Amino acid sequence: MNQVLTSRSALEMSATHSKDALASHQTVRTPDPDAHPSRLRADGVSVFYGDKQALFDVSIDIPEKSVSALIGPSGCGKSTFLRCINRMNDTIEGCKVTGDITLDGQNLYDGNLDVVELRARIGMVFQKPNPFPKSIFENVAYGPKIHGLARNKTDLEEIVVTSLQKAGLFEEVKDRLHSPGTGLSGGQQQRLCIARAMAVGPEVILMDEPCSALDPIATAIIEELIDELRSNYTIVIVTHSMQQAARVSQKTAFFHLGKLIEEGPTEAIFTNPREKRTQDYITGRIG
Amino acid sequence: MNSLMIAAILLVLLGLAYQVGWSRSRALATSGGGRFHSRFHYHGALVAIWAVAPAALILGLWALFGQTVSASYVQSLLPVELVSAGGNPLATAISRVRALASGYGVAGEVADYEAAAADALARFQLIVTLIVVGSAAACGILALLFARRRITPRLRARNQVERAITLLLVACSAIAILTTVGIVASLVSEAIRFFTFVNPLDFFFGTVWNPVFSSTGGGSGRYGLLPLLWGTTMIAIIAMLVALPIGLMTAIYLNQYAPRGVRAVVKPIVEILAGIPTIVYGFFALTTVGPFLSGFGAMIGLDIRGTSALTAGLVMGIMIIPFISSLSDDILSQVPTSLRDGSYGLGATQSETIRRVLLPAALPGIVGAFLLAVSRAIGETMIVVLAAGNSPVLRANPLEPTSTVTVSIVNQLTGDTDFTGPQSLVAFALGLTLFVITLCLNVVALYIVRRFREQYD
Numbered sequence: 001m002n003q004v005l006t007s008r009s010a011l012e013m014s015a016t017h018s019k020d021a022l023a024s025h026q027t028v029r030t031p032d033p034d035a036h037p038s039r040l041r042a043d044g045v046s047v048f049y050g051d052k053q054a055l056f057d058v059s060i061d062i063p064e065k066s067v068s069a070l071i072g073p074s075g076c077g078k079s080t081f082l083r084c085i086n087r088m089n090d091t092i093e094g095c096k097v098t099g100d101i102t103l104d105g106q107n108l109y110d111g112n113l114d115v116v117e118l119r120a121r122i123g124m125v126f127q128k129p130n131p132f133p134k135s136i137f138e139n140v141a142y143g144p145k146i147h148g149l150a151r152n153k154t155d156l157e158e159i160v161v162t163s164l165q166k167a168g169l170f171e172e173v174k175d176r177l178h179s180p181g182t183g184l185s186g187g188q189q190q191r192l193c194i195a196r197a198m199a200v201g202p203e204v205i206l207m208d209e210p211c212s213a214l215d216p217i218a219t220a221i222i223e224e225l226i227d228e229l230r231s232n233y234t235i236v237i238v239t240h241s242m243q244q245a246a247r248v249s250q251k252t253a254f255f256h257l258g259k260l261i262e263e264g265p266t267e268a269i270f271t272n273p274r275e276k277r278t279q280d281y282i283t284g285r286i287g
Numbered sequence: 288m289n290s291l292m293i294a295a296i297l298l299v300l301l302g303l304a305y306q307v308g309w310s311r312s313r314a315l316a317t318s319g320g321g322r323f324h325s326r327f328h329y330h331g332a333l334v335a336i337w338a339v340a341p342a343a344l345i346l347g348l349w350a351l352f353g354q355t356v357s358a359s360y361v362q363s364l365l366p367v368e369l370v371s372a373g374g375n376p377l378a379t380a381i382s383r384v385r386a387l388a389s390g391y392g393v394a395g396e397v398a399d400y401e402a403a404a405a406d407a408l409a410r411f412q413l414i415v416t417l418i419v420v421g422s423a424a425a426c427g428i429l430a431l432l433f434a435r436r437r438i439t440p441r442l443r444a445r446n447q448v449e450r451a452i453t454l455l456l457v458a459c460s461a462i463a464i465l466t467t468v469g470i471v472a473s474l475v476s477e478a479i480r481f482f483t484f485v486n487p488l489d490f491f492f493g494t495v496w497n498p499v500f501s502s503t504g505g506g507s508g509r510y511g512l513l514p515l516l517w518g519t520t521m522i523a524i525i526a527m528l529v530a531l532p533i534g535l536m537t538a539i540y541l542n543q544y545a546p547r548g549v550r551a552v553v554k555p556i557v558e559i560l561a562g563i564p565t566i567v568y569g570f571f572a573l574t575t576v577g578p579f580l581s582g583f584g585a586m587i588g589l590d591i592r593g594t595s596a597l598t599a600g601l602v603m604g605i606m607i608i609p610f611i612s613s614l615s616d617d618i619l620s621q622v623p624t625s626l627r628d629g630s631y632g633l634g635a636t637q638s639e640t641i642r643r644v645l646l647p648a649a650l651p652g653i654v655g656a657f658l659l660a661v662s663r664a665i666g667e668t669m670i671v672v673l674a675a676g677n678s679p680v681l682r683a684n685p686l687e688p689t690s691t692v693t694v695s696i697v698n699q700l701t702g703d704t705d706f707t708g709p710q711s712l713v714a715f716a717l718g719l720t721l722f723v724i725t726l727c728l729n730v731v732a733l734y735i736v737r738r739f740r741e742q743y744d
């Protein structure tokens with residue numbers, strides 16, 4: 001199935017190429033016969049910040065219940081692409097997105113789509129832990145409260161506790177649920193943010209360099225957590241660490257200068273990259 | 288020898304010294320004196336500082352104490368009876384002698400002793416001026432030569448100039464602080480004089496304000512603070528009721544909703560409001576808002592007076608809007624965008640994000656801004672002078688005229704001011720009260736704002 005999709009997007013891309021010389025590039029795709037089916041797809045996505053184009057015609061399928069890693073040198077558009085998936089780019093003035101991103105066949109850039117509801121389905125964890133200046137409990141309860149997910153107090157408490165447990169934070173904070181979330185350590189704060197994202201019951205979780213502000217131990221804990229979450233969630237993670245991408249992801253996509261250069265199973269990308277630029281980046285020659 | 292000439296001499300000294308230091312160090316360097324620690328212009332600056340500092344110090348001391356010295360000199364020339372009597376006649380005599388000495392005429396007959404003293408004073412002043420300026424110039428030149436001899440390649444002129452700059456900056460801030468202290472001291476001492484006439488309890492807790500002027504005769508009047516304080520409070524409350532919601536919502540709109548183009552136009556326009564002189568607001572209140580309000584009141588069957596607490600409060604509120612909106616705008620901008628993004632990322636709408644994340648996070652800062660605005664409202668004078676109606680009576684109805692602390696200060700200090708009776712001294716007690724109130728508000732506000740800043744560093 002994956003192969004069919006790949007050739008389909010490749011076909012469409014070659015059609016756009018003839019019109020747009022700027023986007024004359026071809027993503028190298030290595031199909032993965034074992035991959036989970038994809039419910040989330042990007043098709044010919046380009047992003048402009050004002051007049052400046054930051055992403056060129058990116059097409060990729062994100063398999064469900066697995067981790068996909070986006071790698072590439074700084075400024076290549078990884079975060080930009082990630083933000084397209086839950087339409088966080090809407091909050092940036094002057095940012096324009098063209099192309100399609102679909103979740104279960106529904107176009108996310110359809111004018112009728114409720115962005116607010118979409119963001120509840122596609123959660124996001126940011127580079128720097130950003131707990132609200134509220135208590136740990138209130139941080140996690142924030143999403144369920146605004147979406148009306150809990151019918152009463154007990155419900156809410158249950159959601160909060162389950163989410164904290166899923167994020168592997170509950171044991172550490174169960175005695176101080178009502179102390180401020182900003183008082184936790186960096187690694188704990190990041191897990192709090194993960195718990196907060198999970199409390200609204202998303203299907204997809206986007207993570208933008210979730211470990212870049214953390215020390216190796218906190219990083220290892222988060223990576224372990226990501227690996228556990230994989231069985232229930234579709235996860236897309238941006239990372240600057242090759243090792244991290246190799247450890248946690250099943251699929252890897254390499255971006256360079258706003259273009260998706262190569263994508264495929266993580267193993268194939270890291271052991272046998274087919275594009276020279278991919279190889280150069282992985283071996284540390286560009287970046 | 289006027290001050291312009293003295294300034295010119297100092298400037299010449301400065302330029303000369305700089306030139307000397309610069310060329311001396313350069314000459315040393317070219318004649319193979321070794322590698323210089325500091326560049327030539329630092330040596331020039333250092334010599335200039337050395338040359339000007341002692342001269343400026345001498346001139347400064349003269350400026351500070353010259354008057355006192357000449358006064359005591361004049362006293363020594365005046366008849367003994369006059370000096371031992373002291374008080375006003377002595378002060379008058381001294382200023383008459385001064386005026387004569389500087390060649391201005393004086394009213395009335397010039398007594399013999401006055402003429403003689405004036406002659407002596409003129410001579411004395413000339414000599415003193417020459418001595419002072421001469422010694423200043425001499426010190427400057429000596430210091431210049433000394434500094435010139437200090438120049439060696441190893442001299443750390445750059446670091447020493449740095450230290451001199453630090454000293455200069457410290458001195459300037461000291462001036463600001465000393466001025467504040469001086470103002471407070473004079474307020475306090477005059478207020479204490481007032482309290483020798485009026486019992487502090489009667490002042491702070493009195494409910495009647497009726498300062499009878501001495502010229503109109505009869506008693507010394509009653510000085511109860513409460514009616515004024517109440518008027519001030521009432522007007523400030525009305526002003527804040529107008530300014531806080533409008534200012535805050537303007538800030539939220541500008542900060543969160545307005546597209547860049549709109550913001551670029553609206554923000555400066557709102558800030559123009561802050562640049563309008565308060566007297567202009569005053570006659571806006573008097574000629575436009577007051578009549579409008581009373582007409583409007585007549586329409587709905589309310590008796591609103593043209594000049595009233597309501598008029599003054601409304602207009603003052605308008606004046607304070609830009610103050611609140613630009614402070615709140617700054618504070619909202621300080622809330623990290625990562626918090627905003629976090630909330631959007633969870634599927635919150637814009638207004639949910641503002642209500643549940645942005646405003647709570649910014650609340651301490653907004654409270655601080657609010658308190659600063661209140662202290663502004665309390666100290667505001669021109670609008671209330673024109674629009675509050677000047678009726679210092681304790682009553683709760685904001686539709687009636689009222690009066691404030693600031694208005695009463697203006698009233699007590701215009702016209703008959705001899706600063707010996709409670710009628711004008713009360714202004715200092717009022718000023719002190721006002722000062723203490725706004726000081727407390729400002730301290731609390733700054734404390735809150737600072738705590739808030741630290742949170743997001």
Ligand SMILES: Nc1ncnc2c1ncn2[C@@H]1O[C@H](COP(=O)(O)OP(=O)(O)OP(=O)(O)O)[C@@H](O)[C@H]1O
Pocket residue numbers: 049054072073074075076077078079080081092
């Ligand atoms: N808000 C913005 N306004 C204008 N240009 C932007 C904006 N955000 C990103 N860009 C530009 O878009 C390009 C891609 O940025 P992006 O943040 O997606 O890179 P990235 O791959 O995430 O880099 P990094 O690894 O450093 O986070 C960059 O050239 C950047 O300058």
Ligand SMILES: [Mg+2]
Pocket residue numbers: 078079080208
């Ligand atoms: Mg990034």
